Amino acid sequence: MSDLLLSIRTFVRLCERPSFSRVAQEMHASHTTIARRLDQVESHFGAILFHRTTRRLIPTPDADRLLPHARAMLDALEGAEEDFGPARDQPRGTVRIGVTTALGLYYVERLGELMQRHPALRIDLAMTDWQRDMVEDRLDLALRVGPIASDLLVAHPLGSLPRLLVAHPAYLARHGAPRSAEDLAAHQCIAYAYGDTPARWTIDGHERIVGGAFRSDGSEAVHRATLSGLGIALLPAIRVAGDIAAGRLTAVLPASHIAPLDIFAVHPAHKRLPPRARVLLDFLKAHFPGPAT
Template sequence: MSDLLIALRTFVRLCEKPNFSRVARELHASHTTIARRLDQVEAHFGAVLFHRTTRRLIATPEADRLLVHARAMLDALEGAERDFGPVRGEPGGLVRIGFTTALGLHYVERLGELTARYPALQFDCAMTDWQRDMVEDRLDLALRVGPVGDDRLVVHPLGRLPRLLVAQPAYLAARGMPASAEDLSAHQCIAYAYGDVPARWTIDGRERVAVGAFRSDSSEAVHRAALSGLGIALLPAVRVRDDIAAGRLAPVLPDSHIAPLDIAAVHPSHKSLAPKARVVLDFLKAKFPGEPISYPPQM
């Protein structure tokens, strides 16, 4: 790839993340190299693209104008690579995926099946329980929970993910097994929530606030808290099935109805899926650990 194209890609990332150090870490380059690439772009187009201070970069109007052309040029290059990719062989290259923690761990444990079929694939998995910006983080695919409602994204429904109330058997032996949802008020409920927003559980059609001595914005932390006996947790079934089978956790109110989570895979609508991302999307659909959704995905 020519030096100018490399420099343009660096310029685009600086527009999306206006911080030399962050872009340098991401692109595995030195701060000096990133600055030199920006100098090259500015010299080529004869324009000042950023006002630089000791603490931040501020894009100029010329940078906003060039960004439109740079993205179009790089998207066209990616399109040509996709067009000629099948001639060179099977799909390969780096695929960046944004996972929720529970589902991400499920899929990561099965990625060996995909790499056995497509050994040239590489993966960069951003695993968090909050929604990531796909453009800023350069994600090819991401998982979303619930309605998406963003026309910048193409939505591929994966299915519905069941959830279970669980607790450590020793905790239940000491505190008693709840006989109904009303009994939960006498128990420590492990809350999964963000900030000061209450954790709300809807059980048998009635919403209640989960109250206890432990709360976290990480589903994995909630899972481990349940395993340590801190109380009753509401978790995706895929995360606790092995624990229940091994006796590390026990189901609570197994006959109660808890609405499953609607899960979808999404990708940016401004460009089509590359073959490497398409095979990963097919893998996400095939290995989804919940109930399939019958309506067709968006095209």
């Protein structure tokens, strides 16, 4: 890649993550090198692109004007490389995808098949239960719970993810099993939430505020707390099906209706989905663990 193209790529990342040190670490370059690349872009276009202070890097209106052109240029270059390079016949390179914990663990167990078919493919998995910024984190794809209302994202429906109320048999032996959703008010409910926001479960069409002595913003922590007998939890069926089959957890109120989660794979609207990411998207659709939408 020419010096100017590398400098333009650096400019784009500085717009997305306005920090010399963060971009330098990401691009494996020194702070001075990143600053020199920005100087080159400013000199080439004859514009001041950032106001620089000792603590902040602030894009100027000219940077905002240049950014879509720079992204389109890099996207076109990537597309040409894929059309004329080795990726034309065999997708290669790194796909960065953001996933929730439950779905991430599910798909990881099945990635061997994909990697065997496409040995030049590399998967970079960013697993968290909270929504990541796709541009800042350079994600090619991310999984989201729908509906998707943003014009900045292109959404591909994957399917619906069933959920179950579960508890450890020892907890139910101590406290008894609820016979109706109203009985949950008298139980320790393990909330998948954070801070002061009340946890709400919609059961049989009625929303109820639930709570207990333990809550977490991570589904894996909720899962483990349930296995330890701390209370009743609402978790994806894919996460607890094995526990129920093995007797480690028991389904609670199994006849009640709990709406599934509609899951979408999304990618930034401003960026063409490269073939390597399209291969992964097709894999996500083919192996989705719930009914297709």
